[in-house]
Amino acid sequence: MQYVPFGRHGFQVSRLGFGCMRLPTKRQDEKDVIDRDEAIRMIRHGIDRGISYVDTAYPYHSGESEIVVGLALKDGYREKVTLTTKLPLWAVHEEKDMNRLLDEQLKKLDVPYLDFYLLHAVNKDRLDQMEAFHFQDFLLEAVRDGRIRRPGFSFHDDYDVFIRALDAFDGWGMAQIQFNYLDDETQAGEKGLREAGKRGVPIVVMEPLRGGALANPPENVARLIRESPKKRSAVEWAFSYVADYAEVATILSGMSTMEQVEDNLRIFDGLKVGGLSEEDKKFVHGLKEAYLSRMPVKCTACRYCQPCPQDVHIPEIFSFYNRGKMFDNPGFFRGRYQDLANQGFDASRCVRCGACEAACPQNLPIAEWLQTIDAEFKRG
C-alpha cells in the first residue's frame, strides 16, 4: 500500500480508503440492515492490512453506518485511522441545527472528535443556503472547541460551482469529489481536481468505480480489457487511472464483501502516483471511448431545451436512456424513467411543438428520440 502526505496537514494517508456506504447487509424484521459482524470484520481487516482512512456519513445505511463504524473503531482501531463523517445539509433548517447534528454524529460514532467533517453533497442551492447560515463560523468554532480537526466538503455539481465552493472558505482541509475515467470531464472533473491541487486542497475521490459499474463492463469494453497484454482486471484499470494523480490523497472504495476488500488491498499494493505509462493512459482513454460509443443520444445536457412547454424532462430522459445502454443495464433506465412517468415528466407528453429542437445546439432530432425511448419503455 502506498502512503502519501495528506496535502500539507503533516500526516500520511493510505491510498485506499474505506467508504462505509455499501457495507454488507442482511434481512432482519423485513428490512435490510448492516451485517454488523461481517462489516466490523471487513473494516478491521482493512485497517490491519494498512487502510488508514475511513469515510462515513449521516444517511448511509439509513443512519446505521455511523454506529457500525463507531463499533468497528473500538479496541484501538480509532487511533489507527483518519475518520471522516459529513453534515447532512438537507437536514439543516436553521443555524443551530449544525451544532446539534455534529453532536448527534459524535455520539453515534462514540468518539470525542473527527479528523475531518465535511459539508455533505454540496451543490449550488446547498452552498447558497449554507452561506446564509454562516457555515464558516460554525466550522471554525467546531475546530476551536476540538470536535473536529479539519473541515471539508463533498461535492456533486459542475466545475463552476466547485470553484465557488473552494472560494467560499479559506479553511478547507480537503474536497471529496466523484472522479473516475468516465467522469474526468463531468462534475468537478480533472480541471477541478487540478485547481484544488494548486490551492493546496487535497482531493479525496469517491465513486472511483462509478458505484461499481466500471467493475462490470459491457462486452465491447470487456473485450478490450481481455485482449490487452497487460492482464489487468476492469477494477484494476479503473483504480490505476485515479491513483495516477498526485492531487489525490486517498481513494474511497465502498467495499461490500471481504473478497472485494482483499482484491482492492492486492490492487493497491501495486499502485502509485504517476504509475501509468503513456501507453496505459491511451488504453484507459480507449475504454472511455468504448463506453461513450454505446451512448445512443449525443446529448451534452446543456439544458438549452429546458423548460419544455409540456414539462418533458428531456436531458434527464436522455441521460437515463444513455446510461442504461452504456452500462448494459436496462433496469436502471426503466426504474428512472418510471419515476419520471409517475411525476408526469416522461416523453409521452411530447406534442412535437419543436421548441426544444430549435434550441438544441447539437441539432438533435429530439422529438424522434423521445418517441423511440417511450416506445422502448412501453415494449418492456
Ligand SMILES: NC(=O)c1ccc[n+]([C@@H]2O[C@H](COP(=O)([O-])OP(=O)(O)OC[C@H]3O[C@@H](n4cnc5c(N)ncnc54)[C@H](OP(=O)(O)O)[C@@H]3O)[C@@H](O)[C@H]2O)c1
Ligand atoms: N459524499 C458523497 O456525496 C458520496 C457519494 C458517493 C459515495 N461517497 C463515499 O465514497 C465511497 C466510495 O464510493 P462508492 O462506494 O460509490 O465507490 P465505488 O468504488 O465506485 O463503488 C463501490 C462498489 O464497487 C464494487 N466493487 C468494489 N470493489 C470491487 C472489486 N474489487 N471487484 C468488483 N467490484 C467491486 C462494489 O459493487 P457491488 O456491491 O455491486 O459488487 C461496491 O459496492 C462511498 O462508500 C462513500 O463512503 C460519498
